[in-house]
Amino acid sequence: MQKYSVFSLIKNAFSDHQNWEVAWKDPTPKKEYDVIIIGGGGHGLATAYYLAKEHNITNVAIIEKGWIGGGNVGRNTTIIRSNYMHDDNALFSEFGMDLWRKMSQDLNYNVMFSPRGIINLAHSDAQMNAYSRRGNSMRLNGIDAVLLNREEVQKRIPMADFSDNVRFPIFGGLMQPSAGTARHDAVAWGYARQADSMGVDIIQNCEVTGFDVTNGKIIGVRTSRGDIKAKKVGLCVAGSTNILAEMLNMTLPIETHLLQACVSEPVKPLLDHVVTFGAGHFYCSQSDKGEMVMGGDLDGYNSYSQRGNLPTLQHVLTEGIAMFPFLSKLKMLRTWGGIMDMSMDGSPIIDKTHIDGLYLNCGWCYGGFKATPASGWTFAHTIAQDRVHELNAGYSLNRFNTGDLIDEKGLGTKTWIS
Amino acid sequence: MLYIFCPHCGLRSQNEFAYGGDATVKRPELNKEISDKDWDNFVYLRKSPRGKHLELWHHISGCRQWIKVERDTSTHEIFKTYKADELTE
Numbered sequence: 001m002q003k004y005s006v007f008s009l010i011k012n013a014f015s016d017h018q019n020w021e022v023a024w025k026d027p028t029p030k031k032e033y034d035v036i037i038i039g040g041g042g043h044g045l046a047t048a049y050y051l052a053k054e055h056n057i058t059n060v061a062i063i064e065k066g067w068i069g070g071g072n073v074g075r076n077t078t079i080i081r082s083n084y085m086h087d088d089n090a091l092f093s094e095f096g097m098d099l100w101r102k103m104s105q106d107l108n109y110n111v112m113f114s115p116r117g118i119i120n121l122a123h124s125d126a127q128m129n130a131y132s133r134r135g136n137s138m139r140l141n142g143i144d145a146v147l148l149n150r151e152e153v154q155k156r157i158p159m160a161d162f163s164d165n166v167r168f169p170i171f172g173g174l175m176q177p178s179a180g181t182a183r184h185d186a187v188a189w190g191y192a193r194q195a196d197s198m199g200v201d202i203i204q205n206c207e208v209t210g211f212d213v214t215n216g217k218i219i220g221v222r223t224s225r226g227d228i229k230a231k232k233v234g235l236c237v238a239g240s241t242n243i244l245a246e247m248l249n250m251t252l253p254i255e256t257h258l259l260q261a262c263v264s265e266p267v268k269p270l271l272d273h274v275v276t277f278g279a280g281h282f283y284c285s286q287s288d289k290g291e292m293v294m295g296g297d298l299d300g301y302n303s304y305s306q307r308g309n310l311p312t313l314q315h316v317l318t319e320g321i322a323m324f325p326f327l328s329k330l331k332m333l334r335t336w337g338g339i340m341d342m343s344m345d346g347s348p349i350i351d352k353t354h355i356d357g358l359y360l361n362c363g364w365c366y367g368g369f370k371a372t373p374a375s376g377w378t379f380a381h382t383i384a385q386d387r388v389h390e391l392n393a394g395y396s397l398n399r400f401n402t403g404d405l406i407d408e409k410g411l412g413t414k415t416w417i418s
Numbered sequence: 419m420l421y422i423f424c425p426h427c428g429l430r431s432q433n434e435f436a437y438g439g440d441a442t443v444k445r446p447e448l449n450k451e452i453s454d455k456d457w458d459n460f461v462y463l464r465k466s467p468r469g470k471h472l473e474l475w476h477h478i479s480g481c482r483q484w485i486k487v488e489r490d491t492s493t494h495e496i497f498k499t500y501k502a503d504e505l506t507e
Contacts, residue, residue: 242466253462255439256491301437304468304492311419311433344462400462401455413439413464 001197004108023189024196029203032229033061035383036221038208038244039236040064042073042184042369043361045191046376047234047383048200049107054377055384058199061230063223065207065240069188072238075306075338076369077261077295079274079285081118081179082143085134088394088406089347090141095391096374097143097178103373109190112288115180118274119153121160121323123168127278131174138176146175157275161325168279168322181274181285187372210247217356234359234383239304239339241362248355252362253344253400255413258299259366260308260316262335264327266290275323282319284327291333294320298340298366308337340366342413345399347406350379350392359383360397423499426481438474440464441486468492472505 002008002021012020035051037044040062051057062068080100082093103111122128128147135145149172154162160170196202203225210222211233220229235244239256271286282296296316299309313335321328343349343363348371350361361379364371378392388396394406420432446452446460471491476484486500 242464243468246465246467251459251463251465253464255464255466256468301489302440302466302471302473302491303494305494309419309432309494311431401458 001193023193024202027201027203029061029063029206029223029225029228030201033201034059034230035232035234036060036228036230037062037234037236038221039071039238039240040068040192040202040204041071041236041238042069042188042191042372043238043364043375043379044234044236045069045188045195045202046372047236047361047379048195048376049191049198050377050380051384052195052198052200054380057384060195060199061201061203061228062195063206063208063221063228064202064204065224067204068192068202069185072338072340072368073184073188073372075261075336076184076366077283077285077293078181078184078287078369079118079179079283080113080182080370081176081274082370083118083120083134083138083145083174083176083179084408085137086406086408087141089408090138090143092374092378092391092395093370094141094143095377096371099373099377100182103182103187103190107190107194109186109193110183111186111190112183113180114182114288115178116273116285117175117177118179118276119148119156119173119175120276121153121173121278122171123279124171128171131172135174144176144178146177148173148175156273157271159270159326160275160323166322168277173278175273179274184369191376208244208247211358213248213355213358216354218358230357232357232359232383234361234379236361236379238341238362238364238368241341241360248358250353252349252397254363255302255342256304257301257340257342257413258303258305258308258337259295259340260299260313260335260337261293261295262313262317263287263291263293263333264330265333267292267330277319277323279322280319282316282323284320284324292327292330294327295366296320298342299337304339306337306339308335340364340368344412345405345407346409346411348375348395349397350375350382350395351388351397352382352386353397363395420494420496422475422485422487422496424477424480424483424485425499425501426483426485427477430477430480434477434479436476436478438476438484440466441472441474466491470497474502
């Protein structure tokens, strides 16, 4: 594989950038693989990469019904954080933060990781108490957390509404300085390029139509490009999880819902951090191009359509304007939607299943992007070793039977009830 | 914007409704002995199909009645709506 560097850039400038190697190949599927990963999104690509890198398993195929990075890894708001209170989530996410910091070097691909800090605003004394508790829990798990008072928040985001007669006055906030953003497409492309170079077949435009299971063991996958045999199969298909589960006669604690995001026209740099509204569901950051990147609530009903509906967008932006009044002056550039695998306790599932050789990675709700490296790393471990790693032991499928739910916010699929 | 036909009030915009989830899920019979597993499955497991989905909506800003809506989850087309006690075979 050609290494990307300033020297290769200069060298290729002389040939008008016509001689760059392709970043990944377009192979036809082989008859058989050791591992098939279904879903060429961030999690699937990362899983294949760590299977090859950490476990030396390279006879791997990624099967993607569309194009790689066309699903939620290309539709998110690029936020990376580990500001969780529960141990399972905190330790898993903080492990991921470490992978994020090293990712550009590790992949030889600039993912533009920008640890600009995230601020969760508080609008009451009770919320300040809750944030202080969450911050302390984070610090006990080795995650940086700073409780900011009103003046400290005002110094960092003076454009927020600090006037006297507001419905939700800003009391302060909880900040994780090491949180930030990354270029989402680059994450998918970086993992794809490295996985491909280590021998992984990335097979696009290949839809799974069924599974071959014999005596409780997976033996292959039926696809729109023919049957492919496999010793092990991993599902990384986010919002499409229930469609594949139905083919396997499985019913999961997952509902598929629609989440929208939007960006404004680009403006000059004014927002240094990722900021979330504490009295509703709205978050905002500014992209390197200057667009305000915004998101909020689910549309609120089961949906597989990857486009949103206006009432939710209006509701979300109303909250945005309550937080940042200047947003009302901006024109909207683009809105889009993706489909989320909402789990019943709001936490993900990375586990084995009752079918031998079939592994499940789902339930990311709308926190999937930041989990990309840690999810891929632990899922690769689970597949390669046929047992969960201690980092994803809490993300078991049977916790809904044992009662070991990880109810970080106690919301599950009905997030709008908060 | 979804437009939902309330069997009690007529055609109204989605803003008047709250979503109540899958209407085909059946609560186990009251006071009947069931296994923990059956209860967990009732509480947590959902088919969440792509395509036709029978679901509950609450006309919260209208007549405050619960209704059943048959809707396509990939196109958002609404085929038919029912009163809450209809279709209970």
